[in-house]
Amino acid sequence: MKHEEKSWTFLSNHAHILILIAANPQMRMRELALHTAITERAVQRIVADLHKAGYLSLERQGRRNHYEVHTDLPMRHPIERHCPVSNLLEGILNCRPVNTEVSVLDQD
Numbered sequence: 001m002k003h004e005e006k007s008w009t010f011l012s013n014h015a016h017i018l019i020l021i022a023a024n025p026q027m028r029m030r031e032l033a034l035h036t037a038i039t040e041r042a043v044q045r046i047v048a049d050l051h052k053a054g055y056l057s058l059e060r061q062g063r064r065n066h067y068e069v070h071t072d073l074p075m076r077h078p079i080e081r082h083c084p085v086s087n088l089l090e091g092i093l094n095c096r097p098v099n100t101e102v103s104v105l106d107q108d
């Protein structure tokens with residue numbers, strides 16, 4: 001893909017992080033950063049935003065966090081607020097499973 005084609009996406013980084021966590025609730029910040037092509041610090045801010053807004057809860061399991069996505073909450077923008085987060089996740093995850101083993105940086 002050319003650089004111009006990668007300059008924007010339909011979904012935000014918040015949506016990307018939520019989708020990846022829904023696919024693998026034990027993903028590490030570093031893995032999330034690799035898959036989304038953003039910094040670990042940006043991932044930390046996004047996870048904090050999602051947690052503060054109630055979309056994520058986390059439980060410490062040894063040295064790792066285990067996340068739970070609260071899919072019954074509505075999406076945030078007025079255009080999609082009538083839809084629960086589960087609609088987004090089901091639409092993306094059921095369409096084609098997210099490959100959490102390969103970084104988006106490895107795909108062309």
